Amino acid sequence: MPKDLKKGIIAKNLHRLAQLEQILFTFGIIMCIVTTIRYHSNPKEHIFDFIYYTGYILSSILVLLVAIQSTHHPEWPIWRRNQPTYLAIFFLLLLSVSLLFYSTTPLSSYTVYVNVCIIAIVMLAVEPLFFIILLSTFTIVICFALYSVGSVTMILNTCLTTVIMSILSLFKWNSLIKEFTLEKVRNSHIETIEKEIELAAFVQESFSKRKMPDLINYDISYYSKAMAGVSGDMYDFYTQGTLLKGVGIFDVSGHGISSGLVTMLVRNIFQQEFHQNYNKPLSEVMEIIDKRIKNEKSNIENYLTGILLRINENQIEIVNAGHPSPILYRKANNECLFFDSERKYSSSVVGLNSIEPFFQEAKFEMEFGDEIILFTDGVKEAMNSEHDEYGNTRLLTSVKNAVQKPFENQIHLMLSDMGMFTENASQSDDITIVIIRKV
Structure with a gap:
């Protein structure tokens, strides 16, 4: 033996x-x-x-x-x-x-x-x-x-x-x-699978890493943490020289390697179609992206929810594809609110073959010091040991407190508030936060 x-x-x-x-x-x-x-x-x-x-x-x-x-x-x-x-x-x-x-x-x-x-x-x-x-x-x-x-x-x-x-x-x-x-x-x-997950996470991180130029129109702060190894969350910034021209944050359905691979597949699609179709309406750009993702992912069942922003000086165009509404901070009146709490501008998800796609865009202005906070489901659905959700109310309160502090500390403060609520209990979803401030 x-x-x-x-x-x-x-x-x-x-x-x-x-x-x-x-x-x-x-x-x-x-x-x-x-x-x-x-x-x-x-x-x-x-x-x-x-x-x-x-x-x-x-x-x-x-x-x-x-x-x-x-x-x-x-x-x-x-x-x-x-x-x-x-x-x-x-x-x-x-x-x-x-x-x-x-x-x-x-x-x-x-x-x-x-x-x-x-x-x-x-x-x-x-x-x-x-x-x-x-x-x-x-x-x-x-x-x-x-x-x-x-x-x-x-x-x-x-x-x-x-x-x-x-x-x-x-x-x-x-x-x-x-x-x-x-x-x-x-x-x-199991050891082989864990090594494959580590490799997939390394490859995914390599894909998402790129050196951001020094932007002159907006400040950016972001945080992303995978539930386990590979993340199903995707965020990206679309720049032109020193100008920020757009931002995307998306959440792929499911967990694990399959959702992580989808993020790597669709990242280039968003990059290419965003820049190539910059002069087209943003809703039409999303239709093009949706059609291409469906073709390229073939029989893969994962779909995406998310937000695509296009920035033209002070004007922001937004398409919300079944994603949580972002939070807007208005410096002039020191007000924080959900951009679309009634879901008037919500569109269909991306890459789901069983539904007819429908995308609509909205527009708003950002002045000096204004901020927009984007996040994935994992933030507001974070749970404590008693299975209570963090929720929109607690998140909004946390954002109101954080935006009063220096920009580079805001995400840390939000995560600290969430950690105090969850008591650092393990979570069931990936967490991503992106903050954009007009300068």
Whole structure:
């Protein structure tokens, strides 16, 4: 048998031993108390009962100490690391034999013997060779004691039990080998998937990274965090020299590698079509993008929600494709509000073959110091430990507080507010925030 397989079985044995010995230790304590209370008036006749249950306590302590020592020494050879397992079985069988010789009822010793065998097979994975030899030795001792009192039926039962337990031991060992082999394959598969996710995340990050020029018309701040490895959120900035001409933020349906790959596929489509069709109405640009994405992603079912902005000096054109409404901050009157809380300008999602696309645009002006805050679902749908959502109201309050602070600190303050609400609980969606300020 491969060494790594034996090491895995030993590790599992040590874990099971901890459970088994705690149970036996507790049982021994309880029975010692019960015996003391029940037979306190005539302790001499029942001293062996007390010694027998004390044996559970002492053997449990010894086995646990040896198991702890083995755990701290993974470099020990396999036979030495298996010592706690062998000791546990030896003590359990020893207690059953001792009960046989001192008990007046042969059935009680046989019952303990059977229980010990079951515990050894169910709780501990022991090599059949060791288990069968040890079991056979104790069987001979037990049968000799039973023969001396003329209990032929119990002898036959003990021999039959030994045969059955030996066969079960073989089956148990074979099952364990298959289990650990499958577990090894599964762990290898999981490790491969994790490496692929890491590679996909690295490639995605490489695609999204580009050096932004020093812009003269707008300031930009952004943050994006994937739920796990690869992100289904996509954000991009469309520039011309030192001018910011547009911004896109999109959320691909689903999670994992598939949604991450879609972000890499559609990023170039948005870039190309935005610049090539700059003079066309923005709603028409979205129609062109939608048609091209449907053609290029073929049978991939993922679709996108998102916002595409086009900037011409102070004028902002916006198409909202089924995405959360952005928040506008007006510096002149120090007001924060959702741009389209009633969803008057909401359009259809992008890249979904089962619906007829419909895109409409809206326009608004931005003055010096005004800001627009774009975000994905993962922000307002962030949950705390009680499964309460962060929600639009809390988000708007956080934005109102943040926009009063220096621009470079605003996203950090928003994330801090969200973190205090969620108590840093793990989230089920990617989180992206983009802030654009007119300068």
